[in-house]
Amino acid sequence: MKSPVYSRAGLSRTAAVVVTLFLTAISASAVAREFRAADTQNEEYPTVQALRYMGRLIADRTGGRHQIRVFHSHQLGEEKETIEQTRAGAIDLNRINVALIGTFVPATNVLAMPFLFRSVEHLQKVLDGPIGNEILNSFEPYGFVGLAFYDSGARSIYNSVRPVRSFADMKGLRLRVQQSELMSDMIKALGAEPLELPYGQVLTGLATKLIDGAENNWPSFVTTDHYKYAGYYTLTEHTMSPEVLVMSQKAWESLSVEDRAIFREAAVSSSRFMRERWKDLEDQSRRRAKAAGVTIVTDFDRKPFEAAMAGIYEKAQRDPAVGKLIERIRGVE
Numbered sequence: 089m090k091s092p093v094y095s096r097a098g099l100s101r102t103a104a105v106v107v108t109l110f111l112t113a114i115s116a117s118a119v120a121r122e123f124r125a126a127d128t129q130n131e132e133y134p135t136v137q138a139l140r141y142m143g144r145l146i147a148d149r150t151g152g153r154h155q156i157r158v159f160h161s162h163q164l165g166e167e168k169e170t171i172e173q174t175r176a177g178a179i180d181l182n183r184i185n186v187a188l189i190g191t192f193v194p195a196t197n198v199l200a201m202p203f204l205f206r207s208v209e210h211l212q213k214v215l216d217g218p219i220g221n222e223i224l225n226s227f228e229p230y231g232f233v234g235l236a237f238y239d240s241g242a243r244s245i246y247n248s249v250r251p252v253r254s255f256a257d258m259k260g261l262r263l264r265v266q267q268s269e270l271m272s273d274m275i276k277a278l279g280a281e282p283l284e285l286p287y288g289q290v291l292t293g294l295a296t297k298l299i300d301g302a303e304n305n306w307p308s309f310v311t312t313d314h315y316k317y318a319g320y321y322t323l324t325e326h327t328m329s330p331e332v333l334v335m336s337q338k339a340w341e342s343l344s345v346e347d348r349a350i351f352r353e354a355a356v357s358s359s360r361f362m363r364e365r366w367k368d369l370e371d372q373s374r375r376r377a378k379a380a381g382v383t384i385v386t387d388f389d390r391k392p393f394e395a396a397m398a399g400i401y402e403k404a405q406r407d408p409a410v411g412k413l414i415e416r417i418r419g420v421e
């Protein structure tokens with residue numbers, strides 16, 4: 089009889105190697121993932137570009153193990169629904185405006201308070217400093233992990249009926265607001281009639297005259313074509329609510345400690361990347377609106393607009409923690 093080709097020891101060595109390879113393959117595939125990221129803005133918008141940039145950094149730094157797939161233009165639903173889906177773990181990453189997540193994470197509402205920031209520099213100093221960090225860290229009990237803030241400039245009021253040159257001109261205007269109680273309260277306090285509508289419905293609302301106008305920053309006003317239907321833009325700059333990038337708690341928990349650090353760092357880098365593009369787009373959008381014949385009102389008395397917000401501050405400050413946070417933000421030089 090011929091002796092066997094493989095010795096017993098050789099066989100068990102081969103088996104061990106096969107098992108090891110198999111286990112390695114399983115564990116690698118178990119941690120490798122494609123993360124779904126949502127953004128309501130269109131493909132060219134700087135926040136969407138920032139998410140793509142972050143995706144490239146993460147793919148690079150994890151050797152391709154993790155990828156980010158960006159769904160822009162509210163492909164995964166309107167902003168409020170995507171927040172609910174993120175909390176449920178169905179969406180992994182979400183770039184949203186703080187006014188919307190304020191319903192879920194109270195501290196973020198403070199950043200949307202009217203006339204709170206003296207300038208963009210003041211806002212950036214707050215967001216880049218310890219207060220910004222504290223707010224990002226306050227998301228966890230609500231099912232999210234706060235990763236980074238993105239710029240969003242200041243929001244101003246636009247409409248199709250008349251140029252708003254005084255507080256009295258606000259009276260009776262039907263203005264769309266984000267799905268946020270704070271934003272509704274703000275517009276009501278200014279004498280107009282708020283209507284909470286998802287972002288994706290504003291253009292139709294303007295075209296069908298369901299609404300007279302809305303409020304937003306220059307890039308949103310222009311990239312959505314709202315400016316084609318609402319030709320009066322008054323530089324009220326009533327809020328500077330920034331954007332925030334959050335991750336679902338569920339997706340976060342699936343990451344190793346090393347990968348979490350990679351995600352955090354990539355998010356912060358993407359926020360810097362976005363800031364560089366933001367200023368240009370703001371200027372470009374303002375120029376485009378002007379060239380299209382939009383009346384831009386800058387010479388008006390801002391004082392009554394600010395004074396009308398007293399009730400909103402009074403309501404917010406009933407929560408002592410909120411009151412304290414507002415004071416600290418004001419105190420940042």
Ligand code: GTR
Nearest residue numbers: 128184185266287304305308
């Ligand atoms: C934009 C913001 C969006 C959305 C939108 C809105 O400035 O980037 O996330 O909140 O405003 O008004 O709905």
